[in-house]
Amino acid sequence: MNSAAPNVFEAGLPTFSYDLNATPHDILEDVRTAQSCSPIAIGPLGPEILSYEMARGILRDNRFRLPPGVTLAAQGITSGPLFDKMASSLLGLDGARHVRLRKLVSKAFTPRATSRLQETIHEVVNGLIDRVVDDGRCDVVTDIAYQYPTPIICTLLGAPREDWQLFADWTEEIFKALNFQPDVTFDESAIMRAWGELDAYVDDMVAARRDNLTDDLLSELIRAESDGDRLNLDELRMLVAGFLMAGTDTTRNQLSASVQVLCEHPDQWAKLREQPELAMQAVEESMRHSPAACIVPRAAVDDVEFGGHTFPAGTLVVVNTFAANRDPAIYDDADRFDITRNDLPAILTFGGGAHYCLGRTSHAGNWRKHSPSLPVASPAPIVSDRLRGNPFWE
Numbered sequence: 001m002n003s004a005a006p007n008v009f010e011a012g013l014p015t016f017s018y019d020l021n022a023t024p025h026d027i028l029e030d031v032r033t034a035q036s037c038s039p040i041a042i043g044p045l046g047p048e049i050l051s052y053e054m055a056r057g058i059l060r061d062n063r064f065r066l067p068p069g070v071t072l073a074a075q076g077i078t079s080g081p082l083f084d085k086m087a088s089s090l091l092g093l094d095g096a097r098h099v100r101l102r103k104l105v106s107k108a109f110t111p112r113a114t115s116r117l118q119e120t121i122h123e124v125v126n127g128l129i130d131r132v133v134d135d136g137r138c139d140v141v142t143d144i145a146y147q148y149p150t151p152i153i154c155t156l157l158g159a160p161r162e163d164w165q166l167f168a169d170w171t172e173e174i175f176k177a178l179n180f181q182p183d184v185t186f187d188e189s190a191i192m193r194a195w196g197e198l199d200a201y202v203d204d205m206v207a208a209r210r211d212n213l214t215d216d217l218l219s220e221l222i223r224a225e226s227d228g229d230r231l232n233l234d235e236l237r238m239l240v241a242g243f244l245m246a247g248t249d250t251t252r253n254q255l256s257a258s259v260q261v262l263c264e265h266p267d268q269w270a271k272l273r274e275q276p277e278l279a280m281q282a283v284e285e286s287m288r289h290s291p292a293a294c295i296v297p298r299a300a301v302d303d304v305e306f307g308g309h310t311f312p313a314g315t316l317v318v319v320n321t322f323a324a325n326r327d328p329a330i331y332d333d334a335d336r337f338d339i340t341r342n343d344l345p346a347i348l349t350f351g352g353g354a355h356y357c358l359g360r361t362s363h364a365g366n367w368r369k370h371s372p373s374l375p376v377a378s379p380a381p382i383v384s385d386r387l388r389g390n391p392f393w394e
Contacts, residue, residue: 008040008047008309015042020181024294024322028335031323040307045297047311048318054307055324055348058298061306064317065094067299071178075186082188085195086177090242104231105239108220120155124148140259141252149251153244158205158216170198171244178245198244199237206236217243253292258283261290265337272339282339287325288347289337294322296348321348 014037018027031050034041039051049055058064068087069078077083086092090101128147132138150168151161159167173194176186205218213219221231221239231239262269262282272282296319300311311317325347326334 005305005308005310008311008315009042011309013040013042013047013309014038017044020044024291028326031320031326035323035327040309043318043320045318046316047309048320048323049307050320050323050327052324052327052330052345052348055319055321056345058306058317058319059296059348061304062094063301063304063306064298064311065301066092067297067316068092070297070299070316071180074180074182075188077188080188082177082192082195085192085238089238100229101231101235101239104224104229105221107224108217117152117156121152124151141256145252145255145259148255149248152251153247156217157240157243158209158214158218163201166201167198167244170194171248174198174241175245175249178249195241198241202237202240203233206233250292254287257290257292258286261286261337268337268339278339281342284347285337285339285341287349288331289325289335291322291325291347291349293349295320319348324348 014034016030016034018030034048035050039049039054041048041050049058069083069092072078072083072086090098090105093101125148128144132143138144150164150171154161154164154167173191176183177191179186202218206222209219209222213223218236218240221236224231262272268282272278298317298319300313300315300317302313304311304313325331328334330345331341
């Protein structure tokens, strides 16, 4: 490719470095400094896209794709059965096969499949809150957020209550394959063993439903048809694992981060308590201001000219959605947390383009319905300890 655009690594772009274990707010000042100089900077993993418009553009640009097995590279794994598992997931696919799968999966996300969740969500949320409200204090992460997602996903899939802990254990192990950080305790065989047990369980679920379809998501996936095409068993296994990985840790982290930012802004907590109709805006604003997932990795398929720079083939590009969602060119007083914001561009937390999160509407809708529950139960919370952990690199 002949291009007059300078190589992104040789263009004198600002550089910034940070601990990959840092939280978004730990690096905000560094992001702000780089963002004020250029919409692209060179970060610890390579070029980072920092502006809203460029981030949205690159997420929709098919010349940049999710690099297969990108998280496994941190563990030194570039081939083998686990790499193949990750590369064949819905997130790892691109092109015609991804379009086909996404078309079929989108047909399964019907109101019939998701409406049955409401009773379970109501029961789970109220049960978790009732368990701690009389004590006058709780650890939001362990007492509420950690216990919330698995029952919801299992109900969506149609797994019985007595097996929910199995799903929690499998997800805990499999999710280790998504760690960007080198991990000395990483055990590929343990992950493959857990994944194999999950696959076997899904096989049994599918066999039971072939002649007795119900109203759960797995049944809808079996029913889903496009021009005579249907999902095969390997694809059903892959999708169930994908739903668990996409909907468990991210949900836990986002719920924790959302509660924390509301607690740190008591005026906003009180406003949500007094005006529960602001719930959807509160959910959107918490994901914009204090997101659990802050980057979307992409790689240049070929030499690509984008944003006035050339990205050599194979270049890992970090779309910093945290920075994009705080872009002062898009959001007035971007660092202010304000649940009354409205009529703004869509936040980029759920990605974009071909890999835009299919569950985005149901995630936001579920949080919208139940986000006022804590402000009602606890009128004036006091934070005794900040959220720990690493919500940045999800």
